Amino acid sequence: MSIDLAAIRSEFPLLKRQINGKRLVYVDSAATSQKPQSVLDAMDNYYTTQNANVHRGVYTLAEEATSAFESARARTAKFIGAQDPHELVFTRNATESINLVARTWGYQNLRDGDVVVLTEMEHHANIVPWQMLSAERGIVIRWIPITADYRLDLSDLDALLDGASLLAVTSMSNVLGTVNDIEKLVAAARSAGAKVLVDACQSIPHDPVDVVAWGADFVAFSGHKMMGPTGIGALWARRELLEEMPPFLGGGEMIRDVRKDGFTTNDVPWKFEAGTPAIAEAIGLGAAVDWLSAVGMENIASHERALTAYALEQLTSAFGDEITIYGPPTAEGRGSAVSFLFNEIHAHDISQVLDEDGVCVRAGHHCAKPLMRVLGVPATSRASFAIYNTFEDIDALVEALHKAKTFFAR
Amino acid sequence: MPGLEDLYREIILDHYRSPRNRGELPTPPALSAEGFNPLCGDEVVLYLNVDADGNVTDVKTGGQGCSISQASTSMMSAAVKGKSITEARQLITAFKALMSIHESKLEGADATAATEEAIAGVRLGDLEALQGVVKFPVRIKCATLAWNTLAQILDESESA
Numbered sequence: 001m002s003i004d005l006a007a008i009r010s011e012f013p014l015l016k017r018q019i020n021g022k023r024l025v026y027v028d029s030a031a032t033s034q035k036p037q038s039v040l041d042a043m044d045n046y047y048t049t050q051n052a053n054v055h056r057g058v059y060t061l062a063e064e065a066t067s068a069f070e071s072a073r074a075r076t077a078k079f080i081g082a083q084d085p086h087e088l089v090f091t092r093n094a095t096e097s098i099n100l101v102a103r104t105w106g107y108q109n110l111r112d113g114d115v116v117v118l119t120e121m122e123h124h125a126n127i128v129p130w131q132m133l134s135a136e137r138g139i140v141i142r143w144i145p146i147t148a149d150y151r152l153d154l155s156d157l158d159a160l161l162d163g164a165s166l167l168a169v170t171s172m173s174n175v176l177g178t179v180n181d182i183e184k185l186v187a188a189a190r191s192a193g194a195k196v197l198v199d200a201c202q203s204i205p206h207d208p209v210d211v212v213a214w215g216a217d218f219v220a221f222s223g224h225k226m227m228g229p230t231g232i233g234a235l236w237a238r239r240e241l242l243e244e245m246p247p248f249l250g251g252g253e254m255i256r257d258v259r260k261d262g263f264t265t266n267d268v269p270w271k272f273e274a275g276t277p278a279i280a281e282a283i284g285l286g287a288a289v290d291w292l293s294a295v296g297m298e299n300i301a302s303h304e305r306a307l308t309a310y311a312l313e314q315l316t317s318a319f320g321d322e323i324t325i326y327g328p329p330t331a332e333g334r335g336s337a338v339s340f341l342f343n344e345i346h347a348h349d350i351s352q353v354l355d356e357d358g359v360c361v362r363a364g365h366h367c368a369k370p371l372m373r374v375l376g377v378p379a380t381s382r383a384s385f386a387i388y389n390t391f392e393d394i395d396a397l398v399e400a401l402h403k404a405k406t407f408f409a410r
Numbered sequence: 411m412p413g414l415e416d417l418y419r420e421i422i423l424d425h426y427r428s429p430r431n432r433g434e435l436p437t438p439p440a441l442s443a444e445g446f447n448p449l450c451g452d453e454v455v456l457y458l459n460v461d462a463d464g465n466v467t468d469v470k471t472g473g474q475g476c477s478i479s480q481a482s483t484s485m486m487s488a489a490v491k492g493k494s495i496t497e498a499r500q501l502i503t504a505f506k507a508l509m510s511i512h513e514s515k516l517e518g519a520d521a522t523a524a525t526e527e528a529i530a531g532v533r534l535g536d537l538e539a540l541q542g543v544v545k546f547p548v549r550i551k552c553a554t555l556a557w558n559t560l561a562q563i564l565d566e567s568e569s570a
């Protein structure tokens with residue numbers, strides 16, 4: 001099936017904006033995606049017609065708000081292949097989801113000397129929570145290195161996993177674009193007796209994901225990278241784990257009963273959702289997964305693969321040795337994040353000059369400083385694509401880079 | 411809309427391409443500090459020799475980052491070398507005031523007056539070329555990094 005790109009683009013009001021009098025070329029979707037009108041409408045509709053607190057009232061409005069919120073949970077769970085909607089905990093974002101696991105499961109299960117295995121390509125969100133546990137609990141962190149072709153070096157995997165309690169790994173690097181073979185990693189972790197947490201932030205918006213097929217224990221992701229709003233994310237975990245984990249934050253909603261001498265917890269997932277949740281945002285996320293499903297994740301993946309292949313090709317043919325791409329050189333086994341150094345011009349300066357032409361690229365360490373140290377660069381520029389990007393967007397990127405080169409050569 | 415030429419003045423690019431006073435000084439006697447900009451990973455390392463009379467007799471700089479942070483570091487090193495600590499402090503205040511003109515305008519007339527007073531009477535010279543940065547608010551931190559690091563060294567040396 002093919003897609004109607006013009007129709008898709010017309011659903012994103014922000015893409016009509018101009019920057020500095022130029023057509024907006026938004027190639028920073030790995031940071032956050034733009035939002036289709038249906039997502040904005042869903043949130044607007046909630047506030048204009050259904051706003052009430054959830055799980056509290058018996059009146060019609062409260063009932064409608066609660067069912068819209070829970071329906072969003074069910075659709076999001078189904079979208080990632082979860083069998084049971086109650087295995088999906090709403091959080092603020094992937095960062096909170098990973099911290100939730102570290103603070104609850106981690107506190108309950110990890111002690112001095114216990115091992116958590118990470119990879120060199122993790123985002124800070126999947127590093128710092130474990131470093132905090134290391135400082136507080138004395139857990140030991142091991143790192144799966146990367147190879148010269150920017151993939152995980154699995155040659156010592158069994159040794160690294162030996163005796164480990166948890167493998168926490170990204171399904172796609174937000175810097176390199178590298179897609180990791182989660183099923184293979186899960187199988188290795190299983191035979192070592194380790195649980196697996198997948199940071200799926202960069203996969204869920206771009207590829208069909210089935211958490212059950214992955215076989216992972218915990219999967220974290222953010223709504224704002226998958227056409228949804230900010231302020232909503234999720235943690236999926238296997239039900240038996242959620243049942244055993246202690247609660248995260250304490251307060252309303254997460255309790256069954258409270259007495260002067262203590263409390264009992266609510267059922268999962270509400271046990272982990274203290275306080276009034278981000279109701280409109282959850283509803284927005286529900287609309288986002290509906291939108292993604294309607295376009296079709298296979299279609300999205302194939303369009304983005306074509307864009308990535310074209311970008312890699314155009315950038316290397318236009319600039320040859322003047323550009324260094326940090327990531328797999330072809331579109332195979334990689335996603336659409338393309339990080340690069342260009343003509344020794346600092347990423348910040350590139351991004352500034354590209355902005356003149358309305359081209360939005362991310363500059364910096366991309367919240368992956370350990371990886372940047374391994375790569376030996378302080379910062380890179382990164383272009384990243386989504387379903388609404390066109391081949392012309394990539395041409396505009398290449399054109400703007402030509403201008404940056406001329407500007408700094410003056 | 412401010413143009414790129416406001417930001418990337420010729421003199422800034424010159425300091426970026428040929429940074430002055432690069433290198434290290436042995437510590438001690440040199441004072442040293444490192445500054446980081448967590449947003450973009452810019453790094454500045456400063457070394458300062460200060461004599462018994464409180465004069466900055468030598469400055470060396472290291473680190474890496476964008477053109478603005480590196481040019482500002484280079485320009486700062488040239489500006490404070492040979493100055494007294496008191497003069498260096500005046501430069502820091504004046505430079506940071508220059509960088510906060512945008513904010514002080516938002517804060518109102520009093521703040522603008524205070525900013526102008528801090529700049530008055532201090533010869534910023536080439537440093538004024540960095541004024542264009544103010545129009546690009548996210549880059550202000552790049553320009554002030556070296557100056558904050560210098561302030562850190564001076565504060566530490568006084569409290570020691």
Ligand SMILES: Cc1ncc(COP(=O)(O)O)c(C=O)c1O
Nearest residue numbers: 093094095123125174199201222
């Ligand atoms: C791979 C990866 N993990 C985690 C995160 C953190 O996402 P958030 O800031 O939405 O919690 C990001 C987003 O930048 C990411 O790309």
